[in-house]
Amino acid sequence: MATKITISPILSSENVCKEIHDSWGSLNHLVPSLASLSGLQRKQIREEYMTMYGEDLLLHLRNTHRNQTEVSAEICAAAALSMLILNPNERDAIVSREALEQSDINYKALIEIFVGRKSSHVALIQQAYQTRFRRLLDQDIITIEPPNPYKKILMALAASHKAHHADVSQHIAKCDARRLYQTGEGRSGAVDESVVLEILSKRSISQLKQTFSCYKLIYGHNYTKSFKTDNHGEFGEALKTVVKCIYNPPKYYAKVINIVCKFKGQNYR
Numbered sequence: 269m270a271t272k273i274t275i276s277p278i279l280s281s282e283n284v285c286k287e288i289h290d291s292w293g294s295l296n297h298l299v300p301s302l303a304s305l306s307g308l309q310r311k312q313i314r315e316e317y318m319t320m321y322g323e324d325l326l327l328h329l330r331n332t333h334r335n336q337t338e339v340s341a342e343i344c345a346a347a348a349l350s351m352l353i354l355n356p357n358e359r360d361a362i363v364s365r366e367a368l369e370q371s372d373i374n375y376k377a378l379i380e381i382f383v384g385r386k387s388s389h390v391a392l393i394q395q396a397y398q399t400r401f402r403r404l405l406d407q408d409i410i411t412i413e414p415p416n417p418y419k420k421i422l423m424a425l426a427a428s429h430k431a432h433h434a435d436v437s438q439h440i441a442k443c444d445a446r447r448l449y450q451t452g453e454g455r456s457g458a459v460d461e462s463v464v465l466e467i468l469s470k471r472s473i474s475q476l477k478q479t480f481s482c483y484k485l486i487y488g489h490n491y492t493k494s495f496k497t498d499n500h501g502e503f504g505e506a507l508k509t510v511v512k513c514i515y516n517p518p519k520y521y522a523k524v525i526n527i528v529c530k531f532k533g534q535n536y537r
Contacts, residue, residue, distance in 0.1 A: 281309075281316040288313070289321060302352050314353050326353045357389065361396035361405075368408055375418035376509060376524075378409070382425040383473055383513045390429045417503035420461070421510055424468035431470060436478050444471065445483040445491075453494035461503050473514060480515040490515070 302310060317325040329350035351359050360381050367374035382390065397405040406426050412419045444467050451460035471479065483491045492508045512520045 281312045282320065284313050285317045285320050285325075288317065288325070299348050299352075302349060307355055310353055311355065326350055329353065357392040357396040358400065360385065360389075360393045361400055364393070364397060364405055365401055368412075373412065373418075375422070375506070378422055379418070379425075379510055379513060382422060382429065383510065384517065387429040387472070390426075417461075417501075417506040420465055420503070421468060421506055424465045425510075427469040428471060428473070431472075436472075436475050438478065438482070440471075440475065441478040441482040442486070444479040445486055448479070448483060448491060449487060452491075458501055459504060459507070464507060468510075476514050480511060 302313075305313070314325045317323070329347075351362075354362065363377055364381060367377040381393065385393065394405045397403065406423075409419065409422050409426065447463055447467065451463040467479070468476065480491050490511075492511050495504045495508050
C-alpha cells in the first residue's frame, strides 16, 4: 500500500522523486503535494526524476491517463499531475491545442485563456504553442470551420492582446458602455456584432472589465441581463460567456468547477 506523501520544503528533489516513484498506483495522494510546490521546484523534480530513473516524469504521467479508456480518480490524478509538471505557458499551449482538436471545439477553454492571461503571458503561450506543435495559435483559430460567433470573439480578443494599452480609463469605459447599450438593448433587434467586436479587439481585459462595471452603474443591471429576455442568437450566447468571465472571474469559475464536479461524480457512479 502506497504511503501518502507530504513534501516538505527541506526535502531534496532526490527524496521527492523517490517518494513519487514508489507511489505509482496511488497518484491521487500526489496532487496536493505537488500542487503546493512552486513551478521552479516542480521543474527541478522533473529533471531529477529523469536523472534518477531515465524516464520523463511528464510523459509517464500523460501515458498513464491516455492509455486508459475508463474515467477514474486515478486517471484524473495522473492528468492533473501531468499538467502541474508543465510550466504555465506550456500548459496553456497544450490546453489550447487539445481544445482545438476536439470534434466539438472547446471554445470556453480558449476564451478562458485569452481572457484570464496578461498580454505578455499570451505572447509566451503562443510561442510555446509554436515550439511544441510547429503551428501558429492565431492561425489555427482563424482557420476554424465553419465560422461561428466564438471564432469571431476569439479573433477579437487575440487582436486586443497585440495592441498596446494605456492605463484603464474611466472616460473610455463610460463611452464604451453607452455604445454597448445603444447598439444592444437600447434598440430593437439583435446586438450589433460589429460594435462589440470592435470594442473587444481594441481594449485590454482590465479596460473591458471597467466598461462592464460602468454599464451596471449607469443602467442598473449587468450587460448580460438583456440576453436573458431578448433573442440575441448564438453570438449573444457566446458573448455572455465572455462577459461573465471578464466581469466576475471568481463567480464564473465557481460555476465551471461545480459543473465539472457534477460531471465527474456521475462518471464515478
